Amino acid sequence: MKSYLTVFSVFFALFTLISCSSAKKIEALKPTPSDNSPMVYKTTTSFVAMPVEVPIKEVENQLNKVLTGLIYNDSIIADDNTEMKIWKQAPVKLSEKDGKIESVLPMKIWIRVKYGTEYLGLNDKKDITLNGTIKLLSDAKLSNWKLSTTSVIQDFEWSESPSIEVKGRHIPITYLVNPTLRIFKAKIAKKIDDAINKSTDFKPQVLGVLEKLSTPFITSEQYETWFKLIPTELYVTDAVLSKNKITMDMGLKCSMQTIVGQQPLNTFKKENIVLKPVSKMPNKVEATVAAVSTYESASRILTKNFQGQTFASGSRKITVQKVDLWHKDGKMIIALDMLGSVNGTIYLSGFPNYNAVTKEIYFDQMDYVLNTKGALTKTANWLLSGMILRKIQESCRYSIKGNLDEGKKNMEPYLNNYSPMKGVFVNGNLSDFVFDKVELTDKAIIAFIKTSGQMSVKIDGME
Incomplete structure (x- = not known):
C-alpha cells in the first residue's frame, strides 16, 4: 500500500516589491511556534471490502x-x-459439481482376508493388492476462513476385478471386497475430510497478509514520512462454491497513520x-488517507515560487526576500522578510x-x-490596509490537483x-481522491483525502 500519501507543497503567493522611497525599520515580535502536537496523525476509520x-x-x-502416502490403516x-x-x-483431483x-x-489397496469353510471350504488367509479409484462427493462450507467438508463415497472403480488365486484358479472376490469397503467407507470419507480441513485453513495466510500490509513503509525519503496501516477488525461471509x-x-476495518x-x-x-x-457486506472501499507537507519544505518552495513579485502602494514598494511558516494555536503563521520602503519581518496568520x-488550498x-516592539510608522501603516491584505490573500493559494492525481x-x-505474499494477489480500482480537511501540527501540514473504489483478492499458488 505504498503511498496513498503524497507530499504536497503548500499554499500561497506573496509579494515582491521594489523600493522607491527611504526605508523604515519594522520590528515585530515573532510568534513562537506551538510545540504540543503529537508526532502521529490518525485518520478516520477506513473500511476496505475485498x-x-x-x-x-x-x-x-x-x-x-x-x-500423502498411507491414508488408511x-x-x-x-x-x-x-x-x-x-x-x-496419484494426486487427488477435485472439481465442482452442483455446488x-x-x-x-x-489408490492402492492392500487387503488381508481370513477365510475358512464358510467361504471356500478352506481355513486360511490371503493377501490381496488392488489398484483403483474412490469417488467422493462432499458438501463444503468455508466459514471464518476454514474449509470443512462432509464427504460420502459414491463409487469404487477397479483397474481390474479383485480376485485371489486358489489352487491355480483366479476366483473373483469383488463380492467380498466391495461390501468390506462399504463397511469402512464412512471411515475413509472422514479421513479425506480431515485432510481437507487440515490443508485448507486460510486464516494463517490471511493474517500473514495483514501483517505484511501493517509493516510501515516510507512514502517520502525527502520529507521523512511513513505510512502505517493498523487493522482492527476482519469480517468475512460464508463461502459460495460455484464454477x-x-x-x-x-x-477490513482499519485506521491509517502518517508519521513524520x-x-x-x-x-x-x-x-x-x-x-x-x-x-x-458492501462491496466497496471507503478510505481516508493523508498527504503531508513539512513547514520547512513549504517555506523553501514558496520563497522560490514568489521571487520577483511586487506589492506597492503609491510610491512605496517592497521586495520579499524569504518566506517562513509554522503553526501556532491552530493557525498558520507566515513570516515575510522584506526590503524596500519597509525593512524587517512582518507576520501574517490565517486558517487553511x-x-x-479549483482544487486549491487557500488562507481564510x-x-x-x-x-510589534514599537508603534508602526506611518510609512508602514499601508501594510495594514484592507486592499493590500486582500491582494496578499488572493495570492496565498496553491493547487493540489496534480498531487491528488499523483x-x-x-x-x-x-x-x-499486487502480491504481498506468494499465492495472494490483489486487484482493484479507485475513484479520484477527494479533499476532506486540513490539520496543522507543530511539524507539518496534514491534508486528509478520501477515496472509494473496489478491490478483490485471489488465493492461488500458496506455498
Whole structure:
C-alpha cells in the first residue's frame, strides 16, 4: 500500500516589491511556534471490502500436500476377518459439481482376508493388492476462513476385478471386497475430510497478509514520512462454491497513520485482530488517507515560487526576500522578510481552507500579527490596509490537483495483481481522491483525502 500519501507543497503567493522611497525599520515580535502536537496523525476509520476467490484447483493443491502416502490403516483382523491399508497412488483431483466438491482419489489397496469353510471350504488367509479409484462427493462450507467438508463415497472403480488365486484358479472376490469397503467407507470419507480441513485453513495466510500490509513503509525519503496501516477488525461471509471456485466477501476495518520522522514500529499483533463472521457486506472501499507537507519544505518552495513579485502602494514598494511558516494555536503563521520602503519581518496568520472547484488550498480569515516592539510608522501603516491584505490573500493559494492525481497514480501498482505474499494477489480500482480537511501540527501540514473504489483478492499458488 505504498503511498496513498503524497507530499504536497503548500499554499500561497506573496509579494515582491521594489523600493522607491527611504526605508523604515519594522520590528515585530515573532510568534513562537506551538510545540504540543503529537508526532502521529490518525485518520478516520477506513473500511476496505475485498471479495476473495479461491479456485478449487488451489484447494486440490493444498490437499495433495497434506494427503500423502498411507491414508488408511485397519490392522485388526478379528472384528471382520479383514485387514486393510490404503495408499494415495496419484494426486487427488477435485472439481465442482452442483455446488459440491467431487473428489477422485487414485489408490492402492492392500487387503488381508481370513477365510475358512464358510467361504471356500478352506481355513486360511490371503493377501490381496488392488489398484483403483474412490469417488467422493462432499458438501463444503468455508466459514471464518476454514474449509470443512462432509464427504460420502459414491463409487469404487477397479483397474481390474479383485480376485485371489486358489489352487491355480483366479476366483473373483469383488463380492467380498466391495461390501468390506462399504463397511469402512464412512471411515475413509472422514479421513479425506480431515485432510481437507487440515490443508485448507486460510486464516494463517490471511493474517500473514495483514501483517505484511501493517509493516510501515516510507512514502517520502525527502520529507521523512511513513505510512502505517493498523487493522482492527476482519469480517468475512460464508463461502459460495460455484464454477470451480470458492468465493466469499472479506471486509477490513482499519485506521491509517502518517508519521513524520523516524521509522515507526510495526505494532501488529495477530491475537488482537477481531474476526467477525457476517451475512453480507458492501462491496466497496471507503478510505481516508493523508498527504503531508513539512513547514520547512513549504517555506523553501514558496520563497522560490514568489521571487520577483511586487506589492506597492503609491510610491512605496517592497521586495520579499524569504518566506517562513509554522503553526501556532491552530493557525498558520507566515513570516515575510522584506526590503524596500519597509525593512524587517512582518507576520501574517490565517486558517487553511480548500476550494473544491479549483482544487486549491487557500488562507481564510487572514490578518497581520500586530504585537510589534514599537508603534508602526506611518510609512508602514499601508501594510495594514484592507486592499493590500486582500491582494496578499488572493495570492496565498496553491493547487493540489496534480498531487491528488499523483496519489492515485502511486496507488495503481498496488491494485494491479499486487502480491504481498506468494499465492495472494490483489486487484482493484479507485475513484479520484477527494479533499476532506486540513490539520496543522507543530511539524507539518496534514491534508486528509478520501477515496472509494473496489478491490478483490485471489488465493492461488500458496506455498
